[in-house]
Amino acid sequence: MLYQRDGHLTRDLLRAPGGFGLGQVPARLKPDATTDMVCGYCSTGCSLTVHLKDGEAVSLTPAADYPVNRGVACPKGWEALSVLEAGDRAAEPLRRDASGVQRPVAWDDALRTMVERFKAIQAQHGPESVAFLSTGQMPTEEMALLGALAKFGMGMAHGDGNTRQCMATSVVAYKQAFGFDAPPYTYRDLEESDVLVFVGANPCLAHPILWERVLRNRHDPAIVVIDPRVTETAMQATEHLPIRPKSDQALFYGLARLLIERGWIDGAYIDAHTRGFDEYAAAVEPYTLERAAEETGLGADAVERLAETIHGGRRVSFWWTMGVNQSYQGVRTAQSIINLALMTGNIGRPGTGANSITGQCNAMGSRLFSNTTNLLGGHDFANPEHREKVARVLDIDPAVIPTEPSWAYNEIIEGILRERIKGLWVVCTNTAHSWINQGQARDILGRLDCLVVQDMYATTETARMADLVLPAAGWGEKDGTFINSERRIGTIKRVARAPGQALADFSIFKLVAEYWGCGEMFRQWQSPASTFQILKRLSVGQPCDITGIDGYDMLDERGGIQWPCPAGESEAVPETERRLFEDGRYYHPDGRARFLYEDPRPLPEPPSDRFPLLLLTGRGSAAQWHTQTRTAKSAVLRKLYPAQVYVEVNPADARARGIVTSDAVQVESRRGRISATAFVTRSVQPGQVFVPMHYEETNRLTDAVFDPYSKQPSYKACAVELRRVAAVG
């Protein structure tokens, strides 16, 4: 009565040994089995041990012995299961009726509607008038099936993915420089470098587990962070270079010149393995130390010090992410980094490389198998031999394979505007939130005759605009493989039941094929596992050859396997971590890497009197993922970031506008304005403001400018003004 030390409340928190090497777990969630699978958020590709009880996932912990993450994960990974239970999951197909309301319909109705509408549009406007936009978040098997179905079965000419928004620049940069889209590194390089240079990258928040690998580095490395903001990573650096936005290309040209001038280059490597160095040396000649210092806003001594650091390092690695990729001149900037690695011979050895860290969990799968820019398996649509090969593997008529690549995302959006695209199938992405210059993007989507959205949630900004919503199963509810940033292929598995009528995207594509009348073409695509065998055959002879992988079991046993893994060579167990180009042979026919360059261009929208501040956008916290369709569904993750959009502003700019932290402010660009909460902080420089990209409003401000080669949107530099609206409280 008076004292009660035990009871149901106490038992609720009881911990008990979980078995399976897990240590203690909540007693009521003690698993009867476990399985490991790759996380479905970012490209780090951590493995998570899913705890199963009576055949259902009840909890998860980071997998202890996976070579990528070795027992740790970021908050998104920890909460990966809870977002599957959200109340706004799409649980049945929805069709917009005559009064404009989305109403539930049966799958049969939904599929007939989709096929009828798309066929009618194609009949009227030509087969290329229907296009698709997909994702870097689905398993490779589903991407390949979607790409094959849309282009070979349904006659579409154009399809692209949201990967355009995150790594298209790296793809093009690598393809041009190395002859194939091939990030050369393995994560162990983070541990083996003595100099790490991060450019436009904030791994502490964007790839927390890669930062963990940096901390395992036992070589007391110099860590240089080149970023306009004082990010978490900049705080951890041994040297932070707060560069003027988009001046990185000038910096690296100046650096190249300085290295050449001082003879701090690897002539032997350049001679043996590259082409175009002399022209490059001539091209960077005008980039004197003074000019580099002037354009970057860094002191000349800082630039010199960086050159010395690179020269002093024996194993120098360069790492970049969206600060480079999301730029109107991203390809050339990425290549200016690649050039540094090539000319100093910092590639193909442990702890080196010009290394793009990819964004999404399966962006790398999409790069090889989405059948959009590249023909399946990293092939070329324009190459008749490649078309023959793919047709042979798939047992289809080569004539159904388009002879040129798709339009890029921005060209598809533009195509809608030009009335060339009338029907759009959006799969697992959220254009109405994430596309640059959002107001315009939504207006353009609104002009479609038919918008079909296939997603886990019926409430995404894009799904709410759809004529037809197809309910999809998510990560954890279906099988397949992802490829991570270091080219490691890992599996995902069905460990939870999808709600209501939701189906795996793979099943939906198979159904669409049947309803379209081309089901016969995809008979050998029986399941994700059998599709993986098709992918293997498609990869034969390619740099990404994976014919040496038996199947999913082998991937699980080996802790994932990096490509390439050609048959025959894998008699011996392949090393857990492998890097490319150790033999100095690149994928161009002559085996040599290329130096590529171009004069930097001025900011497309420089600050002006009316809009005197430069807007930077980017990741806000490790707990938020992109447009937040998933991460916003976890109550724990929601605790980890501000609920409302905020803008970081330097005290000098804040003072000039009478703004203090917590004030309600308005951020305005030429395209739109948003209300936000001010956060006055020195982590942004004077003249710049930062708004996280995860909030719906952010892209109302951004300016639709693209890299001419990669067509990647330049999210990180447009002019804005800030105004105080209301006082704190």
Place this chain on the structure above:
Amino acid sequence: MTVSENVALESEAAPEPVPSPPVAGATVASPAGASTLVDRYLKEQQVTAVARFAQAHDAAHAGGPALAGRYSALMPATPPAAGQQYAFDVDLDACSGCKSCVAACHSLNGLEEEESWRDVGLLHGGSRSLPVVQHVTTACHHCLDPACMHACPVEAYEKDPVTGIVKHLDDQCFGCQYCTLACPYEAPKYSRSKGIVRKCDMCSDRLAEGEAPACVQSCPNGAIAIRVVDVEQVVEESETHLFVPGAPEPALTLPTTAYRTERVLPRNMVPADYHTVRPEQAHWSLILMLALTQLSVGAFLVERLLELLVPGALTASIRPVHSASALVFGLLALGVSVLHLGRPRYAYRAVLGLRHSWLSREILAFGVFAGLAVIYAAWSWAASAGWPGRLAGWELTVAPVAAVEAGFGWWLGWGVALSGAAGVLCSVMVYDYTKRDFWNGPATAGRFFLTTAVLGLAAAWLPLSIVAAAGDEALAGVAIDRYGPLLCRGLIVATAVKLLFEAAVFRHLASRSTTSLKRTAWLMTGALSNVTMARFAAGLLGGLAMPGLLLLSRVPAPSGQGQDLVFAVLVGMLFLACLAGELLERYLFFAAVASPRMPGTL
């Protein structure tokens, strides 16, 4: 050419978008076997393929937790000796702000949907050339002198004598949430669905088996460790107030967590939420409980004072109604206060903490007060009906009986009033104990006792109007003539003093630094300005204007129907306005307090 240019060029030429035709009645036929195919896929979707891939057995990990090697360096080498205990040890330099510790605490401990016992805040500052941002992870600090434990009225906390871990006994808790007010670090978290508080126990079951707590094993950077600390060292370090920038003063509870950095943090480091003021939770049941207990105590006190000032039969004849009405409010207050508990059926456990908990003492004092008040009210009714003598069957002369009765009543009356005052004093101490500036002892005492005066005086009009309404116009008339001016003048003085006292907080708006009282003033003039205005308006109306009006009109005795009504309306307005004003004041007391906390986020 960019898309935006294209829009400019083409948007005028673009035809009106054709409205989509209705999509019902698709003419495409379903393929043969389509429905079975849909069914097959739907069926497949509902089967998890566990048998195919589950890792068969735990033999592979017979050696214990697979992560043990990873975290062994973060664990104490030896158990604590005498004069030592376990403590969290945070390496600020290693924390990169990923917040995995928060998610892992939630997940590995199987907590409720949004529950986690760890939080991560942000400090920022530095100079233009060297800006600094620093994330700060925080959980229970397993204090040497845990405020939660001392505050707890039901002994639901214990500090382990060996490990020093402050553990919460969930089944012992009755959900008063006082510990959430007492802890300066927001460590105990209230669960509405369970009706109890829960908190970090440093994963003591795990520690006991040599396993790392959830946060320790989940930090990718190894920034959180468990160390053995010397109690003496913790006490000494608390003297320098260098716990972590922006944190509450460590001397209050002697937190044991060590925040370490090799850097010299700039002196202008402030939490990201330093300038953010949010109203705190208002706790309506506590607002009602405080205001109404004070009303009741005040009414009994006023009754005592009136007897002192205006002795005689008059007081005795009003007494039954007066004490009954005061009692009703007192009982109502105590009833409401029980509703505040997450598990009201265990309310009786409140007596357990008498030795240390002001909340226990408050509950006891008001319990005694209520008991005495019931007896007193019953006695005054009985006395006025002349019952005691007859009941006892005494055939004594009237005078001695009356004397005994009067003596009994006098002592009882003062017993009620003084036990009530003691209860109010305990209420004061309940809030003083939290060490919040806005709730400091003298100020809270002034506030609560002035409320006692204001509401006691205002409520004294109720028995007068009840007597009047009951038809005893003669008695009412005399009483109002005698008491009215006293009550009016008293109320005006008490209200004026109280409003001035409350308004004095606004002087902190002028203070240069963002003190907690400045935050309170910000809240009262900002987010809570409507409440503030309503509070002062009600106070002015009920405590100054109405009694002033009554005084000016010389407190008209009700005679005749019309004036009856006017009098009832005036008195009703006076009472209700005073009560509303005090309730709003108490709302602000809770909502506008700036609570101490660890550095938070925007």
